[in-house]
Amino acid sequence: MFGDIPVEISPMYEGERIRAANMFVELGGPKSIGAELVLVSESVEDGKITVVGPEIKDMEEGKIYPLGILLEVSGKQLEKDLEGVIERRIHEICNYVQGFMHLNQRDKIWCRVSKDSHKKGFGLNHLGKAISIMFKDEFPIIEEIAVTIMTEEEKVKEFVEKAKLEYEKRDSKARDLSEEDVDSFYGCVMCQSFAPTHVCVITPDRPALCGGINWFDCRAAAKIDPEGPIFEIPKGELLDSVTGEYTSLNNTVAENSQHTFNKVYLHSIFGHPHTSCGCFEAVAFYMPELDGIGVVHRDFKGDTPLGIPFSAMAGQCSGGKQVEGFSGLCVEYMRSPKFLKADGGYERIVWLPKEIKEKILENIPKELHEKIATEEDVSSIHHLKKFLSEKNHPVIKRISELESTEKEPETVFEEEKESNSEMVQFAQVPEMAIPTSGGIKIILKNAKIYAEKVIITKK
Template identity: 50%
Template structure:
C-alpha cells in the first residue's frame, strides 16, 4: 500500500470532526457540496490523476467553509453507466476511512470536514484524492482506471451542480414506471450501518434508498458485480399486506440485519412498523394528531412546520435506525412519484394536509388536482389553529373525519362519567388504532399487597381536551 500522511482504516468510519477540532468545512448546510461518478472510456482517463480547481488546502483559512465538488471518472472493461450510482455511494465509505476526514450525505448535499490534525500533515488535497482512488480500485476491482477533480471555486461548483442535478434527474426517472408489484426481488443496503448499526435499508421500485444514491436498478447492478458487497438481493416473499408494503422476505431480513431488534418492517406505513431511518434522508413525514393528517417537510426548508418543529428536530427524532410511529423518512421528491403506493398508504394524498411551498412546487405534478389546493403550505398555516382553519375553509377530506372522532369522544365521555371518577378524552389516533395488551393474560395480584400493572408509553403524544371529576355511583 502506498504511503499517505494520514492513517487509512475502516475503524475511522463513523468518526465525527467537531467544530472546535475542525480545520476546514467543505460543502454542508452553509455552502454547496457535490459528489458525482461518471463512467468513461479508459483512453479518456489519466489513472490516479488529481486535479484541483480553486483554492487548495494550503490556501484555505482555518475555520472557514468552502464550496466543494468531487467528480470521479472511472473506466474498465466491466464499467458501465448503470454502475455510476453504485460506485458513487461508496464515496461515503472510503472518504470516512481516512483519519480526520468526515463525510456526510450524498449527491448534491455533501458535507465534509477535515480535522486540524490531518490538515497539519499535508498542504494539498492530492494525497486525499489518491487515497480514495486507491481504496476504490482495491475494493472494486472492476475499476481499472480512475481520476478525480476537486472543485473549490464557487462559480465552478455551481456549474458542476447544475449539470449533476440533470444527471440525477435522469437516473431517478428510470424507476417512475416500475413499482413494487412488478418485481419479485428487492435489494438491501448496509452502507449506513457504521453510523446506524441496526438500520435496515430496503430498496424497492417504489422506495429508493434513504441516502438517495441507490435505486432498484442500481441495487441490481451492484449485487451482480459485487455479490459480497453491501448491496444484496432480498427475495420479496409472500405479500402480507399490499396496502402498507409488508412482505415476508423483508421481515426476515429485517430481523437479521437489526440483530433481532425489529422483526417487521412495512415499507409504506407511518403507524405500524415503519421503515427505519439512518440520517441521510431529505424529507420527513410526520403525523399531526390534532387534525388527523400527515405533513411532509424537506431538508432545505428552514422554517417550522405547524407542529412547531423544524426539519432538523424531526430528523433527530426519526433518524438513528429507529422505528418511530407517526414519522417516516424518504430520500426526497422521487418517492412521491410512486403513484400506485402513494394513493393508498395511510390514506394517501387525502391524508396529506401540509407541505412547504418549495416542496409542493417540486412535486406538483404528482399531486391529484382535486386535492392540490386543499394542502396548506407555510403561506397558509404556521400553527395548528391556522391549519385547522385552512382545512375547514378548503373542505379538506380529513375534516369529515373530525365529526366522527368528536362523536366517539362524546360517547366515551358519557360512559366514563357513569363508570369512573376521572375520565379523560381519548387521543386522536391513526386509523390503524392502538392495541393494548389483553387483560386476560395479566396475572392477578394478591389482595392487600402492592403491585398492579405498569404501562409505559414510548414516543407517544397524549392530548387531553378536558378532565371530568364526578361522584362515583354505587
C-alpha cells in the same frame, strides 16, 4: 499504498464524527452548496487528481466552502447503470480517511476536515488520491479512474446543475416499474456505521432513504459485489398489500438489526414504520392535532407547523430507530403511487415546504394542489387547521368524524365500574415519541402506561 498521505486510511475511522469545536473547515452542507457525481467514460487518464479552487492549506479556519467531487471511471465491464452504485460508495470510502467526515449524498453532501488532519498537512489532493486507490481496490472492474475536486464557487455551481441532470435521468428510469413487476427487492446496510440498527429496504416503489440508490442501482450493485453492503432479498410472501408488509422483509430487518426490530411496513409511518438512518432527504411526521401528515426536507431552513425544524425531526427518528409517527424518506418516493398508501397517501398530507411541493406537483392529485399548505400559507398548527378548513382538505372530514365520536355515549370497561380509583395498565410500548415544540424531544422507552379510566368509544 498510502505512503505520501499524511493521515491514516482505514475502515476504523468510518464512524468518526467531527464536531464544530474540532473542525478546521466545513465543505458543502446546509450553509453552502456541493455535489458528488460518478460518470462512466470510454477514456480516462488513470490516477489523475485535480483540485480546482482553494486547497485546505489556503482556507481560513472555521469557514465554510463549496465542494464538488467528480469521479470519471472506465473499464470493459463498467456500465452506465453502475454510476449510482459507485457514487453512493463515495460516502463510505471518504469516511475511511482520518479526520475527514462525509455525510449525505448527491447534491446534499456535507463534509468536514478536522484541525488535527489540517496540522498534519492533509489536503484535497490527498483525499483524491485515497479515493482513487480505494475505489480500484473495492471495484476491480474499474480499470482507470480520475478524480476532480472543486472548491471554486462558480465551478461548483455549474457542477451541481450538471449533477442534478444526471440524477434525474437515473431516477426517471425506475418510475415505470412497480413492486408487483419484480421477484426480488434489495437491502442496504451501508449506513450502519452511523445507524447500527438501520436496514434500508429498496423496492421499485421505494428508493433508498438517501435518494442515491434505486432498484436498478441495487440490482447492478449486488451482481458486481455480492459480498458488499447491498444485497438481494427474495420477495417472499405478501402479508399486507396496503402497508407493504412481506415475510422476507420482516426476516431481513430482524436479522440485520440484531433483532432490534422484527417487522417493517414499507408504506406507512404508523405501526412499524421503516427504520431511519441519518442520510435521508426528508422526514414524514404525524400531527395528531390534525390527524394529518407533513413532510419536511433537509434544505428547509424554517420551522414546521409543530414549531420545530428539520434538524429536530431528524434527531427524533435517525440512528436506525423505528419511531411511530416519524419516518425518513427520499423525495423520489413521494412520486410513487404507493407513497404512504396505508396512511391515505396525499389525502393525508396537509403541509409541505414550497420547494418540495413545486418539485413533485405533477405527482399530487390535481384536486389537492391548492389544499396542501406550505410555509407561505401557515406558520402554526392553529393557522394550518384554519387553512385546511377553508380549502376543504379531505383530512377535515377525518377530524370531524373523530370529534363527533367524542360526543357519542361512552362504553366503559368493567374495571372502571368496579373501582374508579384502581389504576389499570392499558398499554406497554418499547418506544414512543411525543411530538413537542420548542426543540424539545420526549421519548418514552419501555413505558408502561396506567390510567384510572380506560374508555372505548365507537367510531
